Structure formats: structure tokens, C-alpha cells
Amino acid sequence: MYAIIATGGKQYKVSEGDVVRVEKLDAGEGDKVTFDQVLALGGDSLKVAGEAAGATVTGTVLKQGKEKKVIVYRYKPKTGYHKKNGHRQAYTAVKIDAINA
Helix, strand or coil: CCCEEEEEEEEEEECCCEEEEEEECCCCCEEEEEECEEEEEECCEEEHHHHCCEEEEEEEEEEEEEECCEEEEEEEEEEEEEEEECCCCCCEEEEEEEEEC
16 A cells, blocks of 8 residues: 655655655654555556545654765856855655555
8 A cells, every 4th residue: 555645745655565756744763653644545446636535654763963065066157157066955864654544
């Protein structure tokens, strides 16, 4: 069985036992989290929208961290303008424990 959940403005396809990196959540390592926005449930048959209403996905926070650095370089020719910047996106690694349909 799998579920499609929405969190942090993105959608993820998850199954029990998966480890997913989602946008940073306000939870410490070892805390339980619940995802209420379940868009679809799959398995023997696909349930979407109203059929998946009331379903939840629970998981355990494994780690809070930052992704590898992405370099942003801006350059305009003939003006001497160039600017280098870096960005590291924060994430939360979550292990999916159960899909409650």
C-alpha cells in the first residue's frame, strides 16, 4: 500500500518503511509526526480526493539537517557585475511508520 501526501508545498509518494526528506518540520529527533493531507491511497485500487478523506500517515523524525550547498552565481556582461551566493536548504528526514486508511 502507498499514499501520496502533501507537505511543505510538495507531494511525496510514500510506503511503510520509507525514509523521505521533507521540508523542515517543527519536531525533534525521535518525535512522532502525522501527515493529514493525504491526496491519494493506492494498493489493490486507487482512492483519490473524497475517498481518501480522513486518512493519515504517521512517521518518526530521524534527523534534522541541511542539504549540500547549491551555488548561485549572477553575472551581467560588460558591466563588471557578478555576485556569488550559496544556499543550503533545511530538511527533516522522516521514516514512515503506518498508513492509516
